Amino acid sequence: MNEKKVALITGATSGIGKATAEAFAKHGINLVLCGRRQQRLDSIEKALSKQTDVHTLNFDVRDREKTLEAIASLPKEFQDIDILINNAGNAHGLDPIQTGSLDDWDAMMDINVKGLLYVSKAIIPGMTERKVGHIINIGSSAGKEVYPKGNVYCGSKHAVLAITEGMRIDLNPFGIKVTAINPGLVETEFSEVRFKGGKQAEGVYKGYKALQAEDVAEVIYFAVSRPAHVNIADVLMFCTAQASSTVVKKEI
Numbered sequence: 001m002n003e004k005k006v007a008l009i010t011g012a013t014s015g016i017g018k019a020t021a022e023a024f025a026k027h028g029i030n031l032v033l034c035g036r037r038q039q040r041l042d043s044i045e046k047a048l049s050k051q052t053d054v055h056t057l058n059f060d061v062r063d064r065e066k067t068l069e070a071i072a073s074l075p076k077e078f079q080d081i082d083i084l085i086n087n088a089g090n091a092h093g094l095d096p097i098q099t100g101s102l103d104d105w106d107a108m109m110d111i112n113v114k115g116l117l118y119v120s121k122a123i124i125p126g127m128t129e130r131k132v133g134h135i136i137n138i139g140s141s142a143g144k145e146v147y148p149k150g151n152v153y154c155g156s157k158h159a160v161l162a163i164t165e166g167m168r169i170d171l172n173p174f175g176i177k178v179t180a181i182n183p184g185l186v187e188t189e190f191s192e193v194r195f196k197g198g199k200q201a202e203g204v205y206k207g208y209k210a211l212q213a214e215d216v217a218e219v220i221y222f223a224v225s226r227p228a229h230v231n232i233a234d235v236l237m238f239c240t241a242q243a244s245s246t247v248v249k250k251e252i
């Protein structure tokens with residue numbers, strides 16, 4: 001019997017997901033790493049296979065059938081997922097509601113909310129059957145506090161928090177832990193995606209030390225490494241320079 005835990009991480013090709021994969025590999029957790037960029041999946045698999053067993057899955061979480069098929073295709077040794085990190089997601093655009101783009105809105109609701117649900121749908125039945133498991137949903141400070149022009153992204157992350165709380169209640173009879181990790185500003189590819197590679201992204205992390213992906217990964221590992229009777233239900237974490245979604249002390 002394989003006694004090592006298996007974690008499935010969505011959005012493992014960069015930022016918080018990749019840092020979490022690295023932290024888990026260091027602690028010998030076997031990994032199912034998901035994302036759409038195959039080259040990155042290959043190079044992360046190559047690096048982390050030195051420390052633990054790794055399997056990769058390439059699918060877009062917006063595609064319901066592909067998501068369910070990919071997870072159903074897991075080889076036997078990776079099928080029993082102990083830890084699910086629902087991390088894939090991004091902001092798309094930063095516009096007032098009156099001029100926001102329908103494509104951006106679709107992307108945020110389809111990836112951040114519906115994608116999280118599709119992945120969860122594929123994995124929860126195994127957890128309820130085995131009466132064990134830990135689901136960590138990566139929300140955001142934007143899921144607790146709305147900021148100007150954040151409208152739909154904040155809405156998607158408020159939905160993630162509500163879904164997380166609902167999961168915790170519904171899965172309580174099965175002994176499954178459910179955790180919300182809600183970071184503020186983290187220096188990843190997030191702003192490049194939000195601003196579609198545009199110049200605006202360059203200034204986001206300037207003039208202060210933002211959270212690094214590794215800072216969030218450490219908290220995620222802390223949550224998954226608590227004793228069986230302890231569940232970290234909800235974490236809000238900021239860098240020291242950030243006090244709220246709109247208050248950030250910058251030295252410029």
Ligand code: NDP
Nearest residue numbers: 011013014015016035036037060061088089186188189190
């Ligand atoms: P990155 O842009 O660095 O990483 C996003 C990850 O999500 C990538 O691995 C990407 O992989 C994956 N992803 C995006 N869209 C899809 C899709 N349609 N299907 C499958 N995978 C997808 O950003 P972060 O690491 O910062 O973001 C990770 C999570 O953290 C997100 O949910 C984000 O909302 C949240 N967050 C981020 C904060 C920040 O300031 N950075 C703060 C608070 C929360 P690929 O492109 O290969 O598919």
Ligand code: 8X3
Nearest residue numbers: 140141142184185245
């Ligand atoms: C990411 C943090 O403040 O850019 O969720 O929305 S923020």
